[in-house]
Amino acid sequence: MRSAFDFSPYRRSTVGFDRLFDMLENNSVGQGQENYPPFDLIKKGENDYCIQLAVAGFKPDEIDITAQQNVLLVSGRKSDETEEKGTEFVYRGIANRSFERRFALADHIQVRAADLKDGLLSIDLVREIPEAMKPRKINIGGSAGERSAIGGGEQPASKQTVEAEAENA
Incomplete structure (x- = not known):
C-alpha cells in the first residue's frame, strides 16, 4: 500500500x-x-536506549528475543501447561494471548541485554559506530612530518617527487 x-x-x-x-x-x-503488548522507548544517553514491554503473566522461557540485520523481534507464546487446571474464571482481564512485536533498528544498533522484572521486559540497546565510520579530519597536502620526511622543502611532496624523477632521468 x-x-x-x-x-x-x-x-x-x-x-x-x-x-x-x-x-x-x-x-x-x-x-x-497491533498494539499488544504496550511498550516504552527510552533514551538513556547519547548512544544508549531501552525498550520496555509490558508482558504481565509471561515467564522468561515463554519469551523469545531475536535480533537480525536491522530488526528486533520479540515474541511471546504461552504454553498449555501454564493454564491452571480446574480454575474457573469469572472474568479474565489479563491478556493471555501470544504476541509478536517487531522493532526496526537503525544501522549499528546492538542489543546489549534483556531482563524481565515485575512484568516489564527491558531490552537495552546501544549504538556502536565502527571507527572507520566515525568522522575524522583530513589535512590538505599532508602533515608537516610527511613533507620533511620526503624532501624537507617548502614545495608539496608531489612536486618534489616529480623533480627527483626528472633529475634521475
Missing part, C-alpha cells in the same frame, strides 16, 4: 536512502499495526 505522501522527488535527489523511504512507505497509515 502506498502512503499519502509521494517520496519520488526525494528518491531522485538522494543516494543510498532507499531503505529509509521503503520503511516510511510501508509503515504509513492504513497498516494494521
